[in-house]
Amino acid sequence: MAEEASSSSAAQEKADMKTAQELADLEKLSAQWEPESKGPLVGELQSSKILEAEYAGADPVYVRKTAALSPKYSNYRTIKGDGNCGWRALAFGFFELLLRTGDPKVIEKQREYLKSQNALLDQVGMSDYLYEDFVEETINLLKVIGESPAIDNPYDDKFLVEAFNKDDTSNAIITHLKLLTSAFMHINPDSYLPFLVEHPTIDDYRSAQIEPYGVQIDHLGVKALIDAIFIPAGLSVEISYLDRSDSDEVNIHKFEDESGTVKNTEDQAQKTLRMLYRPGHYDLIYKNGDLAPQNLPARLVAPGSGDVRVSMILSQEYTQNPFSSPMSTSHILGIPGISNEICGQFPYPARSYGNHDGTLSIMQESSAQADIEIGPPLLTKTFKNSHYNTIHFQNDHFQPEMWEPDQMAIEKPRISKRTVWKKFRF
Amino acid sequence: MAAKAVRRLLSEYRELINNETDGIYAGPVSEDNFMLWECLIAGPPDTPFEGGMFSATLTFPDDYPLSPPTLKFTCDILHPNVYPDGTVCISILHPPGDDPNMYESASERWSPIQSVEKVLLSVMSMLAEPNDESGANVDASKMFREDRQQYENIVRRYARRTVGL
Numbered sequence: 001m002a003e004e005a006s007s008s009s010a011a012q013e014k015a016d017m018k019t020a021q022e023l024a025d026l027e028k029l030s031a032q033w034e035p036e037s038k039g040p041l042v043g044e045l046q047s048s049k050i051l052e053a054e055y056a057g058a059d060p061v062y063v064r065k066t067a068a069l070s071p072k073y074s075n076y077r078t079i080k081g082d083g084n085c086g087w088r089a090l091a092f093g094f095f096e097l098l099l100r101t102g103d104p105k106v107i108e109k110q111r112e113y114l115k116s117q118n119a120l121l122d123q124v125g126m127s128d129y130l131y132e133d134f135v136e137e138t139i140n141l142l143k144v145i146g147e148s149p150a151i152d153n154p155y156d157d158k159f160l161v162e163a164f165n166k167d168d169t170s171n172a173i174i175t176h177l178k179l180l181t182s183a184f185m186h187i188n189p190d191s192y193l194p195f196l197v198e199h200p201t202i203d204d205y206r207s208a209q210i211e212p213y214g215v216q217i218d219h220l221g222v223k224a225l226i227d228a229i230f231i232p233a234g235l236s237v238e239i240s241y242l243d244r245s246d247s248d249e250v251n252i253h254k255f256e257d258e259s260g261t262v263k264n265t266e267d268q269a270q271k272t273l274r275m276l277y278r279p280g281h282y283d284l285i286y287k288n289g290d291l292a293p294q295n296l297p298a299r300l301v302a303p304g305s306g307d308v309r310v311s312m313i314l315s316q317e318y319t320q321n322p323f324s325s326p327m328s329t330s331h332i333l334g335i336p337g338i339s340n341e342i343c344g345q346f347p348y349p350a351r352s353y354g355n356h357d358g359t360l361s362i363m364q365e366s367s368a369q370a371d372i373e374i375g376p377p378l379l380t381k382t383f384k385n386s387h388y389n390t391i392h393f394q395n396d397h398f399q400p401e402m403w404e405p406d407q408m409a410i411e412k413p414r415i416s417k418r419t420v421w422k423k424f425r426f
Numbered sequence: 427m428a429a430k431a432v433r434r435l436l437s438e439y440r441e442l443i444n445n446e447t448d449g450i451y452a453g454p455v456s457e458d459n460f461m462l463w464e465c466l467i468a469g470p471p472d473t474p475f476e477g478g479m480f481s482a483t484l485t486f487p488d489d490y491p492l493s494p495p496t497l498k499f500t501c502d503i504l505h506p507n508v509y510p511d512g513t514v515c516i517s518i519l520h521p522p523g524d525d526p527n528m529y530e531s532a533s534e535r536w537s538p539i540q541s542v543e544k545v546l547l548s549v550m551s552m553l554a555e556p557n558d559e560s561g562a563n564v565d566a567s568k569m570f571r572e573d574r575q576q577y578e579n580i581v582r583r584y585a586r587r588t589v590g591l
Contacts, residue, residue, distance in 0.1 A: 126539050127441075127541075129437045129441050130438075130538075130539050130541055131539060133430065133433065133434055134538070167489075168429075168430050171492055172430070175492070175538045178538075179538075207535050207537065211535075211537035211538070212535060212536060212537040212538075213492040213493070213522065213537065214492070214521070214522050215522045
């Protein structure tokens, strides 16, 4: 009996140990678990209305700020939240700004400059056989975008998005920029030393925060990267902070050349990378003017010239464009926010809707489904008479020359913003 | 991904052969698999490890050099920072954000600009200066702290064993 009891207690103990082991294993697993970040490394351009929709049910501060954001910033590009988003956003933006100059000479000059920066890497004791693979990717991509066919369509981001979604290329370019930033900080310690919080020396900071792959960029890193790469290239960066701070709009911080040289502001607007920062994450945002083709008169694309007018004129050209997407616009006109996407994205013929397979197919699919599932009841009065209605004169994208009185009476599927957007994969 | 890693490892291998560093020897186990290396690390002079040649394997991840390799001793070794199974635990071998010894000197963190050579040199200096606070091998840490004589005796015995004595 006693034996039995002891053997059963031993079995019990064994079972407990097993559970303890399992618990330990589970604990280990949970410690290692990271939320799987979805989506491409660098996403396609999308309408910034998506942000508004994303925050529709959030804290009022966010609702207010995102609502104020989308009229000013027409487009939005996601960057994967894999710990490298800040670096990747800046790296992609750097190439994108260079491509948009449409000037092979500018790109060639940058290529030469970055090649020459190898000397800087040598100077801080990095061995060429360790950095050459990274440098090569940057140089190659600059070569690609500096030549035909990429350079022929400077507003077509196809080559860049493709390249930046290849792990090898994308990560090598980030690493190259990290090394340049690190070396730059090493030789200019005085500019950064006063801002160190946790690290005793610049070298300690560089090796802990800048050089390792997968470490989030912090404000000081952003500043150093901009000083090292963007400023010498005549480019600037603007970060919009979307957080819960008490204000009606995002707070904007601009990093630019502080050497005091007077700038042509219109020119500068074309050379500014805009990042959207939400605590812990960076994405890219674009003003309408950022995406406009250069052959449009400057007054149309200059920021602040009136969003309504800009979009009207662009859309007009859109309707006349022989290359315009075969997709029926009336099909999506009923969905608030979508027409904005056309205006924002259209600017260059090659950037037609077809480039956005993902976005487009999802949208069509969901609205098609909605047709079947919900049927086509009339738009509600509230909606019809609100400024969300794209055929309402108070809508930002109201286009009088396309307006037909009959439209007001057309039966449209009643799809709320939420139903459409929630089907998106963010 | 791995193609990049192989290319990088090739140039590191070439560099190791051309500019030999005293006390460290490393190379791929076979030409078919560049992701697994064998290495030998000489016990640093003026330490109980002196005279030993410690063999280890280096295993490289597909995204090398973004992530660090792992290093595992294949000979008997007693050291506070070496797990009983031979795996070495020092900060240069940990991916960023997973640093068990936050206080270790900055030069020892992994980044894509680190190399096999740097790893092996770090391991060599780890042999000379154990960090008994990180404690991969708790018993070894305890012995190192409380009974240094016994620790050194065992270390010496293992060191002799590595060269067949």
